[in-house]
Amino acid sequence: MPSTRPASSSNALAISDSGVPSEFTHSAQGTSLRRILRLPALVFFGLVYMVPLTIFTTYGVVTQLTGGRTAAAYVITLLAMFFTALSYSAMVKKYPIAGSAYSYTSLSFGPSIGFLAGWSLLLDYLFLPMINYLVIGLFLNIAFPQVPAWVFVVATIGVVTVLNIRGISSVSSMSNLIVGAQVVFVLVFIALAGKHLLGVEALDLSAPWLGDGSQVGFLPLIAGAAVLCLSFLGFDAVSTLAEEARDPRRDIPRAIVITTLGAGALFILLALVSQLVFPGSAFKDPEAAAGEVMLQAGGRFLEMFFTAAYVAGAAGSALASQASVSRILFSMGRDGILPRRVFGVLSARYKTPTTAIVLVSLISLLAVVIDLTTLASMISFGALVAFSAVNLAVIKSHLFDGQPRSGADLLRYGLLPLVGFALIVWLWTSLSLLTLGIGLAWFAVGLAYLAFHTRGFSHKAPEVQFSEPL
Template structure:
C-alpha cells in the first residue's frame, strides 16, 4: 500500500521534463511560433461565441455596470493568468497545467488535470463547432435568405439527423493543423485581426446611438448584481492559457509564453469592456430585460441602425471568431495529449510526429474524429457546463503549483515571477473554488462521473505504463 501511495504522488523533476521536451516518436516538434503568434493564439481561443451572446444574459443582472462585471471577471482570471505565466516561463512544455502538475503535485494530480483538460477541450470545441453551424445559418439567412435544412444542420434529438456544418469546420481545422504549426498560427493571426475588426465595427456603429440616459442607474441591483454578472461573464475569458500548450513550438518560450498569456488577457479585456460599454449605451436596460436573455450584439445593431446589413457583418465576424476558436482549441488538445503520451500515461500513437511537417498526425486525426462525431451526432446540452468546472480545477492546480515550486525549487530560473507572492496564487485558488461551488449540482455530477472514469483509465493503463516505472528518476 505504501508503494502504491508513493507512486501516486511521485513527481517528474522539472529538469527531466525540460530535457525530454520536444521529442516524440519520429522526431521533434518544430520551434516556429513568434511572440505575436503566441499572443494571438490565446486571443483566438478566448474571443469566441461568449461576447456575441453573453451580454443578453449579463446585462439584466448588472445593468450598465456589466462593464464593471467584465473588469471583475478579468481580475479573477488575472490571478490564474499570472500563475500560468510563471510556470510557462519556468516549465516551457506542451502539456499546460498537466505538465505543471506533474512537476509539482505528483502523477495522480497531473493525470486528473490532463483528464479535465480533455473534457474542457473536446466537449467545448464540439459545442463551439455546433455554434459555428448556427451562426453560419444566420449569415445565410440574413445575407441570402436561405437556411440549411434541419436534417443536416442539427443532431438527432434536436430535429435533425447529422450536424454537417460542425463536421465541416472540424475537418477544415484539422487539415490546416496537419499542414504545420506555422501555417496554422498564420491563419489564426488573420482570423483574429478580422474578428477584432468586426467587434470594433460594432463599437463604432453602436456608439453613434449612445444615450447617456441608457446608463442610468448604473448599477440597479448593486454589487450583488455585478458579482452575479461577473460569474456569468468569467467563462468568456477561458482560453487565455492556450499559449501554454505551445511551449515546445515557441521560439523563445521562457520569454515569450508569459508575455503572450498576460498580453492576450489584456487585449481581450479591453475589447470586452469597449463592446459592453457601447452595447449598454446604445440600448436601454428595459430592452435587455424584455429579451429574456436572448439579446445579442446583433439585436443592439438592429435597434441602433434600423437596418439589417450591420447584423450581416456581425454574423460574418461570429463565423470567423468561432472558426478561430475551433482551430486553436483543437491545437491545444493535441499538444496536451502529446505530452501525456510521451510520459507513457496514454498510448504512444499520440506522440508520433511526422518527420516532414513535425506535426503529431495520428493524434490530430483521432482528436478531430472524436470532436466531429460529438458535434455531428450528440446533443451536448448540459454536458458543456462540465467544461467550466474542469477548467477551474486545472486553473486551481496551476496556482497551487506555483506555490509548491517556489518552495521546492526556489533556485530555478524563471522567465516571469508572479507578483505579490503568495497572495496572488492563493487568491487564484480561492476564486476558482468560489466559482466551482457556484456551479449547478448537475454539473458536479457530470464532473464526478468524468473524474471517476479517468481514475479507472489511470489505474488500468496510465499507472502501469508510466515512464517513471521503467526509468524512475522521479521524486516520491
C-alpha cells in the same frame, strides 16, 4: 517529486547561434515540435482562441442573470483570470514544455495528481472545438436554411483538421486573418454605436454598473462572473505552444499576460457599449440578444456583418482549440499516461500530433446531436479545476521545493497565486448543480482510468520527463 534531471546530450535542447532555443527534444522517445512562433503570433493565437466576439455568445443570458451588469461581472472575472495568468507565466518560465496544467501539476505534485489535472482540463479543451462547430452550424443554417446545419458542421471540421495537420504555421496564419477581421468588426460596431449614442438625449453612463434593478446585490454578479469564465479560455492555451515558441521562457509569459489583459479590456468595452445601446435586461430571446443589440446600433447591415464575423471567429477558435488539445493529448501520450504508440507520436512530414488531431475531430462530430447548454456546462468545470491546480503548483514548485524564499519570492510565488486560487474557488461556488454533476462524473472516470493504469495505485504513474537543463 517527479524527475526533472537533464537528459543525455543527444536529447538536450538545441540552441541556435543567436542563443534562442531552436528545438526541444522530449526524453521519452526523441519527439520534438518545431520552434517557429514569436510573441505576436502567440498573442494572436491566444486572442483567436478566446474569440473577441465571444462576449455575445452569453451576453443576453449574463445580462439577465446580473440585472444589466455584464460589464461589472467581466471586471470580477478578469481579476480572477489575471492572477491565474501570472501563475501560468511563472510555471512556463520554469517548465517551457507542452501540456499546460497537466505538465505543471505533474512536475509539482507528482504524475497521479498531474494526470487528474490534465484529465479535468481535457473536459473543456475537448468540447470547446465542438461548441464552436455547433454555433457555426446554427448561424449558417439561419443564413442558408436550405442547407442542413450538420453539413456546415462536418465541412468546418474537415477544413480545421487539415489545417492543424499541416502544422502550427497554418494555424498561426489563419489566426492572424481571423483576428484581423474581428478587429474590423469591433471598430465598425463601436463607430456605429457611438453615432447612435450621440442621438440619445438622456444617456445614463452608470447603468452598466448599477443595473436595471431586476437583480440586486453581489451574488448575481458572482454568478454572472462564473459563466463568463468561458470567455477567458485562451490565455492558458498559449502555454500549450511552449515547445513551438522561439523563446518560450520570455515570450510565452508575456503572451499569456497580454492576451488576458487585452481580451479582458475588450470584453468590458464591448459589454459597456452594448448595454448603453440597449439598456436593461429585457430581451425577446436572451440567447439571441446580440442580434437585438446590433439592430439597435447599426440596423440590418450591422446584424449581417456581426453574423459573418462571429462565424469566422468561431471557426478560428475551433482551429486554435483543436491545436491546443491535440498537444495536451500528445504530451500525455509521450509521457505514457495515455497509450504512447497512439498519442505520443508526431507526423514524420508535418511534425504534428496527427492521431490526436484526428481523434479530436471525431469527437467533435457530436456537435451534430448535442445541445449548447450541455456543452457549456461541461467546459466550465474543467477550466476551473485546471486554474486551481496551476495556482497551487506555483506555490509548491517555487516555495516548497528548496527554492530561495526572499520577500519578493513570497509575494510573487506565494501571495499572488494564493489570491488567484481563492478567486477561482469563489467562482466555483456559483457553478450550477448540473455543471458540478457533469464535472464530478468526468473526474470519476479519470480517477478510474488512473486506478486501472496503475493497477490499483500499486504502481507509480509515468512521470513527465523534462530534458532541458533547469
